[in-house]
Amino acid sequence: MAPRGAPPSPPPPDAGRDLLSPEQRLDWLRLIRAENVGPRTFRVLINQFGGAAAALQALPGLARRGGRLMPPKVPSRAEAQAEMEGLARLGARLVALGEGDYPATLRALDDAPPLLAVRGRGEILRLPKVAIVGARNASGAGRSFAARLARDLGAAGWVVVSGLARGIDAAAHEASLDAGTVGVFAGGLARPYPPENLDLIETIAERGALVSEMPLAWEPRARDFPRRNRLVSGLALGVVVVEAAERSGSLITARLAGEQGREVFAVPGSPLDPRAGGTNRLLKQGATLVTEAADVVGVLAPMLGRQATDQDLAAPAPAAPPPAPDDDVRARILELLSPVPMPVDEIIRLSGAGAAEVQIVLLELELAGRLERPGTGRVALR
Template identity: 40%
Template sequence: MSSHREWIILSKIPHLGPKRCRQLVEHFGSPKKVLSASSSSLLRVPEMGEKIVSSIIQERERIEIDEDLKTIDKLVMHLISFQDDEYPRNLLHTFNPPFLLYVRGSLREEDRDAVAMVGTRRATTYGKIMTRKLARELAKEGITIVSGMARGIDTAAHWGALEAGGRTIAVLGCGVDVVYPPENRKLMAEIIESGAVISEFPLGTPPEGVHFPQRNRMISGLSKGVVVVEAPLRSGALITADFALEQGREVFSVPGNTTSPYSQGTNRLIKQGAKLVEEAQDVLEELDLSPLGEMKRQKMSSRGKLSLSLEEEKILDLLGGQPSHIDLLVQESSLPAPKVAEVLMRLEIKGLIRQLAGQQFVKEA
């Protein structure tokens, strides 16, 4: 991509939006040429009225992005425009794809085989268990799990993928430099390590309610199918399901307790024709993704072996087939207790160890 500066400035001009930004770049050839165009030239572009052109002329000189560029360098993020080869193919071929993506982590070609998992923020224990189970099973088959990093079902979906050593993508309704919800800071760091955190919103954008429907179209657009786990009748997850249908994606639904308000939306989806899901195989067969598993499991296994830190290797070497208490691991590793607890969590997420009752840990076979 050419200079980040012009792409960022154009994307931040009020009243433009992704569709008009794409039209302008396609018409003039580059954001730099758009930002240097005269009023008369801009007015000749279809759907560019005087209000829009006036906004471009006024704002292109006012918008400051020096802090944006510093943050991009500091957080080691990169930008992907709709013209770049790295732009996700699934998303590009949807109605009104984002003009510019801010990415922390990495997007890969294998992420085209992705399944979105969405649901209520007020998830029940049943919903969280089912979500983690399905995400874990799908990730073990090499499927990338896409969700929104919100509380509840989204959080469970990301953790399930990470527990399997798989890839996961979080699509935010705010800037990628904003941690929302704040308690998911650790989860966000793990996702960046094993997938990507992405957004089309400029840096520093707060998580306002109006952003989430726009975010939801990206979640479904990145995926080949959307699994709704728990959702009341009025839910953002159902908006994502609607986007999925508009984009030609498959919609799946996990049945729930008929007396629970958090299952009314999912049960209604099943009545309306969504495929009922009880296990990952239901999704894999419908999307014809079953043959992917073995090949991708080998790739994930190889990556996992190469990504261990010295501290992770040290703790892993201390563990065997018999349970070891965390206090013993602290003593034998000579590492601080908080650091040992952190390393144990990372190893558990990578599927290399398992926690037993009483803070006992054992190496997975």
């Protein structure tokens, strides 16, 4: 029996509004596709320079001061326009952070994609979501349970999110087509994966939504799947792991969910089945045990009134770009950095430099390919 739950209220009439002009959208696309610019760097650049156009102009100088001889590669306006036209031919579009169809749960992440490629029914992204993930080589019982869970959650008004993989993912997507499902790509929308799920992917495009943060024709690589997993968990209020071995991508999704402040649920399994090793360990670590959809709804339903509160990246621009720090400030900051990740707040405290000065130096190093941001608020030398 499906758990009770009132369907969510319809979105307001302006929920799909655009916040960016066509020119601004092109600039955002060029900036996020620029070499060494990821979601966190994009956010810092926008905050420092007030807009994508100003940030694009600043990139060569920043990278040069960071020690790079050649400027970072930036797509031309024609290349960005070609990607947008390719998306349109596929029936997809780019949704910017802060716009109505951009999921509020995803927006709250510090590494939220500034632009999300969306194919299908964008309004589904505004509804409350639960992720269901698990083993690719799932047992028949595991697939059956994932399907039942997805159907019951859909009946209670929840959209199911998963990663389009074979096994548990596919079972959850198929069972939630009527109520709504969201599939997250590891590559670009023009590179669906795995091939055996092409029919399912096309059906989701018609009845649900497909999303990706990657360039349209990007071929997924092994390291792109953990990046995809953070979107699966970030889109949802909670993640249910149905079957997972001790070392599996589903456990990565569960770990990311915990880091993002999401609820983690796990379905218990036989200790004799290796596919239950990961889920049983999650339960030992404090994940909520799930035997029916009501276990999930009971935990997540009270969260529906909470709203994302982070500031739009489309906020008004400052009057002028910040000045470059002098050599003494830059030297003090560089001396503190190492391959060991360090909180940015600690760099500010120990260096005695201003927060804006530290951010500029970190940007210079990152755009030069010398710095990485391994986690929330931390940086390390490469």
